[in-house]
Amino acid sequence: MTRALYDVIARRRDVRAEFTGEPVPDEVLLRVLDAAHRAPSVGMSQPWDFVLVRDSATRRTFRDHVAGERDTFAASLPPERRATFDRIKVEGICESSLGVVVTHSQSRGGAHVLGRHAIADAGLYSTVLAIQNLWLAATAEGLGLGWVSFYRESFLRELLGIPADVRPIAWLCLGTVSHLETVPDLERHGWRSRRPLADAIHHDTWQHHPAPPQTEET
Numbered sequence: 490m491t492r493a494l495y496d497v498i499a500r501r502r503d504v505r506a507e508f509t510g511e512p513v514p515d516e517v518l519l520r521v522l523d524a525a526h527r528a529p530s531v532g533m534s535q536p537w538d539f540v541l542v543r544d545s546a547t548r549r550t551f552r553d554h555v556a557g558e559r560d561t562f563a564a565s566l567p568p569e570r571r572a573t574f575d576r577i578k579v580e581g582i583c584e585s586s587l588g589v590v591v592t593h594s595q596s597r598g599g600a601h602v603l604g605r606h607a608i609a610d611a612g613l614y615s616t617v618l619a620i621q622n623l624w625l626a627a628t629a630e631g632l633g634l635g636w637v638s639f640y641r642e643s644f645l646r647e648l649l650g651i652p653a654d655v656r657p658i659a660w661l662c663l664g665t666v667s668h669l670e671t672v673p674d675l676e677r678h679g680w681r682s683r684r685p686l687a688d689a690i691h692h693d694t695w696q697h698h699p700a701p702p703q704t705e706e707t
């Protein structure tokens with residue numbers, strides 16, 4: 490059982506190119522959303538909601554917006570990085586089975602959310618944990634999931650009729666896949682590699698760190 494969890498964590502991948510587009514059975518989708526809804530949340534605020542987007546016209550509109558944001562980012566890159574970025578797919582919005590837009594409501598739970606008085610972002614952390622639960626459950630179900638963040642919040646809010654005080658946090662492309670890659674796309678395409686775990690561990694203070702200090706670029 491323990492090994493099964495670690496296995497799912499290791500197999501989880503951000504998926505862009507491997508979607509096959511078949512429908513996800515309702516009971517599977519509900520299990521995955523239930524896993525997300527069981528996430529821990531500050532003061533039990535459960536500040537998340539899930540907008541399931543199946544409509545193809547809506548998805549095409551969002552895909553075109555994302556393509557524009559991809560161009561904006563590409564234009565900011567020096568030539569060598571741009572050549573690498575040009576090979577990387579950043580979304581599978583129309584190829585996936587559906588979009589799951591996860592939103593965050595900072596007002597959920599009222600004015601006195603237990604545990605959030607000093608750290609307002611604790612609400613946001615809770616919503617992100619729901620996303621991670623969703624991602625792992627999807628992996629356990631043999632589905633793929635890809636997080637898209639190349640968009641302007643105001644555009645997505647308007648597209649889906651999300652209230653002004655609710656933030657769209659992620660468009661998740663969810664669906665059936667041919668396979669999951671074993672190496673992250675960004676690593677396979679030479680954009681960036683994973684840091685060794687040892688570089689991330691500090692003992693007692695930030696300074697007690699066996700690895701040499703990293704530069705800001707790394």
Ligand SMILES: Cc1cc2nc3c(=O)[nH]c(=O)nc-3n(C[C@H](O)[C@H](O)[C@H](O)COP(=O)(O)O)c2cc1C
Nearest residue numbers: 501502503505578579580636637638639673674675
């Ligand atoms: C907050 C967040 C936003 C992300 N946005 C995008 C995105 O817009 N497009 C994309 O292709 N991947 C996106 N990713 C996926 C990361 O690129 C991916 O998680 C990372 O390269 C590690 O690969 P892995 O998830 O397959 O291990 C995002 C991931 C996170 C956590």
